[in-house]
Amino acid sequence: MSPSESPQYGDRLLVLHALRCAGYSGIARVSAATGLDESDVESELIDLALDGHVTRLGGEFGGWGLTEAGRAADAERIGHELDSAGARPAVTASYERFMVLNPELLDLCTAWQLRPVDGVTTINDHGDSAYDARVLDRFTELHDRVVPICGELAAALPRFARYRTRLADALDRARKGELEYVADGIGSYHTVWAELHEDLLATLGISRW
Amino acid sequence: MVRWVRPLSARPDETAEVLGAKAHGLVTLHRLGLPVPPGFVVTTEACRAFLHRGRLPDGLHAELTTAMGGLETATGRRFGGTRTPLAVSVRSGASVSMPGMMDTILNLGLTTDATTALAAETGDAWFALESRSRLLSTFAAALTGGAADSGVLARRDTADGPARLTSEIAAIEAVIERRHGRAVPDDALAQLELAVETVFSSWDTPRARTYRELHGIPHDLGTAVIVQAMVYGNRDEHSGTGVAFSRDPNTGENVPFGDVLFAHQGDDVVSGRTPTRPLRELGAREPAVWAALVDALARIERHDRDACYVEFTFQSGELWLLQARPGRFVGGAAVRVATELADEGLITRQEALLRVSPQHLRHARTPRIAPSAQADILARGIGACPGTAVGKIATTTDAAIRMAVDGPVILVRPETSPHDMAGLAAAAGIVTARGGAASHAAVVARAMAKPAVVGIGDLAVGPTGIRADGRFIGAGTLVTIDGTSGEVALGSPGIVTDTADAHLRRLLTWADEVSGDQSEREEAERLAAAQAALRQARSS
Incomplete structure (x- = not known):
């Protein structure tokens, strides 16, 4: 077995790539993104730090993040993973379908946060549960259309399966009344969606600007 | 009998339900004697027939041909012609406002031959090719639901500009073929029918349906289609395009306010892709256009008895109005x-x-930068989350996290991605060069209740600082942002709530x-x- 096929190597790349897609994160967040135990995540982070690929920033808003070397290593390994699985055409096609849905997701997040009252765009105070339910219904409808895309991605590269689980979980929580799971917290639908967007860009080597 | 098409003139007494609000507004401009490019309207009724039957209604083909003949007579040009070719814009316009939800196609009728003819007529190959490139990119966005930027950076002022444009055109054509399965027809009338069909279909895209669900708009209204002779904001250096309010929408002060873009076409202003200039610069560069615009704004105000908003283009020093609506100030x-x-x-x-x-x-x-303060305004974008914030510029998430330990930080980014989440959390306010009111940065800023300004076209972000208004401002410099007006000011000007x-x-x-x-x-x-x-x- 070559080093790149070993399970340890796979977990390490998952952790490295989670930081590439999510930015500075704590261990719990990397664990949620990868589906690995927190203790495994911590152990991988320590090894990655020894390689000079990740670093820890202190302060209230700090966490684990990639170094320049880590970013380069991620790009190389993720590109290798994509091409050795022969998945580039499938992921490219899924990316294009995802990008058609992306403006709809941003519209919905905006509608969740702002709504016109007497013609004035106003912060949604979530006092009108009928309006919130209408927006959440549209989220559910959009979710039904992104699920097949997640399925295609997971078929091409298994690590993409986590997004389907995480998106479904965020929507489920929001529908049960945890409203911060729509667009507010790090586990919110908007955040997970944005990580998926970033993951597709990173995987295909597309630059944002 | 004419069923589906109406002329765009002062004459018809049709309601906004039939013509759509945009065309109805253009009829009013005609009545006020203001300059509107000649054109015609395909009614909302035709759209409803299309949505019902899944194809354009019987008789529309003949009516489009006749109406286009009238437009050729009015302009003295030939649609898709090999001499003095006529090109048109094709815009949606429903009876209710659905901003940004439906499609617009520009420069329609610029077939390969017509583009060659336009280049020969104007002696400007760049202009003709850029116009065809715009036709294809607006068609691509409408047909495939995604942008089709080829990534080719063509510039007018370089010798190989036309050659680069030609490869850009080929790249967009390839995207359309791949995603849509068919090429845009190289026949002007066939392009027109496809464009009408595309705009009608855009009424039923998931985005548009969602918008109507959330705003309580019935799904069966349909949209009208406005077809007008093109006026070219990219024609020459005395051409351009812009948007104008009759009064300042930030303060209500009775002075015209808006953005202008010299030597560009209309959708560049609205999309925020290209840096715009403050409207007042029009007065210095094109005094005759400015005078005509100020006069038009005053006449529309008197008619509407309200502040107004217009979209305009000027071609070789001549003003044309493309849309007018109430200002909707808040x-x-x-x-x-x-x-x-x-x-x-x-x-x-x-x-x-x-x-x-x-x-x-x-x-x-809501707290605002005081209008009376002699604030040194560095940049102006879209206010995405109201309120003001004062802090030192950080241009990376790493810097924002480090600097926030010592005091408030304004995170300035080209645009934001998940990588910036920690920086957004650490910052007191957020500024981005790209994106609109529904961008990632705007959504996150509102979730965190932080003042934010997005979509500043004229802003470059580097590792050691930012460039705006032609000035380099180093990271660590104190700035103030106003998330209502979208202003970014140097230092800490006065803040008021009254x-x-x-x-x-x-x-x-x-x-x-x-x-x-x-x-x-x-x-x-x-x-x-x-x-x-x-x-x-x-x-x-």
């Missing part, structure tokens, strides 16, 4: 406009009271006179009491 600006319109005698004091909603009063109290105080006091005095109640109450209550009294008087 907050303190709404208070000031209503009060001043009453002072000017355009509306009564009672009407002024009814035009300001109690919601506006709440917004009038921008419309004098006007608000007068309006509330009128309110108390109407309600007859002089007691001490909340501002919104005083206004609501007057409105209730006025509505009761009207209904009895």
Whole structure:
């Protein structure tokens, strides 16, 4: 077995790539993104730090993040993973379908946060549960259309399966009344969606600007 | 018998339900004697027939051919012709406002041959090719639901500009073929039919359906299609395009306000892809266009008896109006406009009271950069989350996290991605060069209740600082941002919460006179009491 096929190597790349897609994160967040135990995540982070690929920033808003070397290593390994699985055409096609849905997701997040009252765009105070339910219904409808895309991605590269689980979980929580799971917290639908967007860009080597 | 098409002129007495609000507004401009490119409207009824049957209604083909013949006569040009070719814009326009939800296609009719003819006629190959490239990119966006930028950076001022444009055109054509399965036809009338069909279909895209669901708009209204002779903002250096309010939408002050883009076409302003210039620069560069625009704004205001918004293009020094609608001002600006319109005698004091909603009063109290302060404005973008924030510029998430330990930080990024989440959390305010009011940065800023300015075209972000307004400003420099007006100012100018105080006091005095109640109450209550009294008087 070559080093790149070993399970340890796979977990390490998952952790490295989670930081590439999510930015500075704590261990719990990397664990949620990868589906690995927190203790495994911590152990991988320590090894990655020894390689000079990740670093820890202190302060209230700090966490684990990639170094320049880590970013380069991620790009190389993720590109290798994509091409050795022969998945580039499938992921490219899924990316294009995802990008058609992306403006709809941003519209919905905006509608969740702002709504016109007497013609004035106003912060949604979530006092009108009928309006919130209408927006959440549209989220559910959009979710039904992104699920097949997640399925295609997971078929091409298994690590993409986590997004389907995480998106479904965020929507489920929001529908049960945890409203911060729509667009507010790090586990919110908007955040997970944005990580998926970033993951597709990173995987295909597309630059944002 | 003509069923589906109406001329765009001062004549027809059709409702906005049939013509769509945009075309209805253009008819009003005609009646005011203002310059509107000649054109015609395919009615909302034709759209409903299309949506019902899944294909364009019988007879529309013949009517389009006839209407296009009329447009050729009016302009003295030939649609898809190999000499003096006529090109048209094709825009959606429903009877209700659905901003940014439906499609626009520009430069339609520029087939390969017509593009060659336009280049020969104008002696400007660049202009003709850029116009064809725009036709294909607007078609690509409409047909495939995604942008089709080829990534080719063509510039007018380089020798290989036309060659680069030619490869850009080939790249966009390839994207359309791959995603749509078919090429855009190289026949002008076939392009027109496809464009009408595409705009009609855009009524039913998931985005548009969602918008209607959330805003309680019926799904069966349909949209009209406006077909007008192109005026080219990219024609020469005396051409350009812009948007203008008759009064300043940030303060309500009675001065024209807006953005202008010299030597570019219309959708560049709205998309925010290209840096715009403040409208007042039009006065210095094109005084005749400016004078015509100021006159048009005044005439529309007098007709509407309200502040207005227009979209315009000027071609070789001649002004054309493409759209007009009410200004829809909010907050303190709404208070000031209503009060001043009453002072000017355009509306009564009672009407002024009814035009300001109690919601506006709440917004009038949002902290703002003081208009009187001699603030050094570095940049202006879209206000994405209201409020003001003062802090030192950080241009990376790492820097924002480090600097936030010592004091407030304004995170300035080209645009944001998940990588910036920690930086967004650490910052007191957010500024981005790209994106609109629904961008990632805007959504996150509102979730975190942080003032944000997005979509500043004229902003470059580097590792050691930013460039805006032609100036380099180093990271660590103190700036103030206003998430209502979208302004970014150097240093810490004064902040106020009573921008419309004098006007608000007068309006509330009128309110108390109407309600007859002089007691001490909340501002919104005083206004609501007057409105209730006025509505009761009207209904009895």
